[in-house]
Amino acid sequence: MPEIKNVLVTAYIKPENQKKLEQALAPANVTFCVPYGPGAKEKITQAAKGKDVCILNGDLDDSILASEELKWVHCCRAGVEKSTKPEVFERGIILTSSSGRSAPALAEHALMFMLSLTYDLPMLTRAQKEHKWAVSREYSEKTGMYRKTVGVIGLGKTGSEVARLVKSFDMKVLAWDRRRKEAQNVDQVYGAENGDNLNELLAQCDYVVLSLELNDQTFHIIDAAQLAAMKKTAFLVNMGRGGLVNEPAMIEALKNGGIAGAGLDTFETEPLPSESPLWNLPNVIITPHITPQLPDKEERMLDYVYQNIKAYRENGTFVNRVTLRNMLTPQK
Incomplete structure (x- = not known):
C-alpha cells in the first residue's frame, strides 16, 4: 500500500474541515498554508x-x-x-482536480444567461434606468425557451446539470462529447471520436452552451466556421474557458448579426480588458468568471480529495485524474 508521508495543503478550508482532512491523511505529517496574505507565496x-x-x-x-x-x-x-505542465507527466506525478464541485451552480448560471438573453434583460434594464415603458412589436413577438433546442458542448458534470435543468422547459437537448453514449436528459449525443460533425449539431440549436475543459483538442472549438453554422437567432453561452472560443470571430458575429447574442463568464484574457468591444455590445451579458457558491461547496470540493486519498493508498482509480489528453499547449 503506497504511503502518504508529508502533505502540504494550501486550500483555504474551515477549521472543522481541516481536522477531518488531517484525520483522513493520518498518520501523514500535514502542513497548512493560507494561500493569501503577505508573504504567502514565499511560505x-x-x-x-x-x-x-x-x-x-x-x-x-x-x-x-x-x-x-x-x-x-x-x-x-x-x-x-x-x-498540465509537461514535467508533471514526464515525472509520472499524479494530477487530480475537484472538477464538478460547483456543477449545479454553474448550470444555474448558464440558465440565467439563457433566460436573460431570451427575454432581453439588457434592453429591459436600460429601459428601466430611463423610466421607459419598453413596449414594441419586436419585443412582443419574442418566443420563450419552451420546446426550443439547446446544444450542450461538453457532457461532463456541468453539462449534465444543464441538460437536467433545461428539460423542465421541455427543450430538445443535443450534446457534443468525446464519444457517443446514452445520457440522461439528452436526446442525442454527437461524438468527436466517432467522426461526427459539430457544425451539424450547431445548425440545429437555438442555444449553445459551452461546458467543456480547455485542452489542445478543444482550443477554439468555436471558430468562425462554427459561428457561421449557427442560426442567426441563436445564443452562445460560455461557462467553460475563454480559449474555447475565437474571441475576435465571436465579436464579429455578434456585431454583424451572425448570432443573436452571448452570455459570457470566461474570456481569452482575464480580467476582460477595458478596451474590449464586448463591453459595449448590447446583445452581450458579461459576468466576471465567478459564480455564486453552493452552500456545501467546500465539502463537495473535499469529497474528491477523500476519494482520491483512498485511491492513492489502494492503487485504485482516481476521480478527475488529469492525463496528457487534457494538456493545453501554451498558445503563442
Whole structure:
C-alpha cells in the first residue's frame, strides 16, 4: 500500500474541515498554508520542500514541482489547464482536480444567461434606468425557451446539470462529447471520436452552451466556421474557458448579426480588458468568471480529495485524474 508521508495543503478550508482532512491523511505529517496574505507565496515555496502530496487551492506551479519527492497533486478547482505542465507527466506525478464541485451552480448560471438573453434583460434594464415603458412589436413577438433546442458542448458534470435543468422547459437537448453514449436528459449525443460533425449539431440549436475543459483538442472549438453554422437567432453561452472560443470571430458575429447574442463568464484574457468591444455590445451579458457558491461547496470540493486519498493508498482509480489528453499547449 503506497504511503502518504508529508502533505502540504494550501486550500483555504474551515477549521472543522481541516481536522477531518488531517484525520483522513493520518498518520501523514500535514502542513497548512493560507494561500493569501503577505508573504504567502514565499511560505508556500518553503513548505513545499520534501512534500510527496500537495492539495492546492489554485494551480500547480514551479515552487510545488521543486519537491523531488512529489508523487500526487490535487488542485481543488475545476479547470486545471494551467497545471498540465509537461514535467508533471514526464515525472509520472499524479494530477487530480475537484472538477464538478460547483456543477449545479454553474448550470444555474448558464440558465440565467439563457433566460436573460431570451427575454432581453439588457434592453429591459436600460429601459428601466430611463423610466421607459419598453413596449414594441419586436419585443412582443419574442418566443420563450419552451420546446426550443439547446446544444450542450461538453457532457461532463456541468453539462449534465444543464441538460437536467433545461428539460423542465421541455427543450430538445443535443450534446457534443468525446464519444457517443446514452445520457440522461439528452436526446442525442454527437461524438468527436466517432467522426461526427459539430457544425451539424450547431445548425440545429437555438442555444449553445459551452461546458467543456480547455485542452489542445478543444482550443477554439468555436471558430468562425462554427459561428457561421449557427442560426442567426441563436445564443452562445460560455461557462467553460475563454480559449474555447475565437474571441475576435465571436465579436464579429455578434456585431454583424451572425448570432443573436452571448452570455459570457470566461474570456481569452482575464480580467476582460477595458478596451474590449464586448463591453459595449448590447446583445452581450458579461459576468466576471465567478459564480455564486453552493452552500456545501467546500465539502463537495473535499469529497474528491477523500476519494482520491483512498485511491492513492489502494492503487485504485482516481476521480478527475488529469492525463496528457487534457494538456493545453501554451498558445503563442
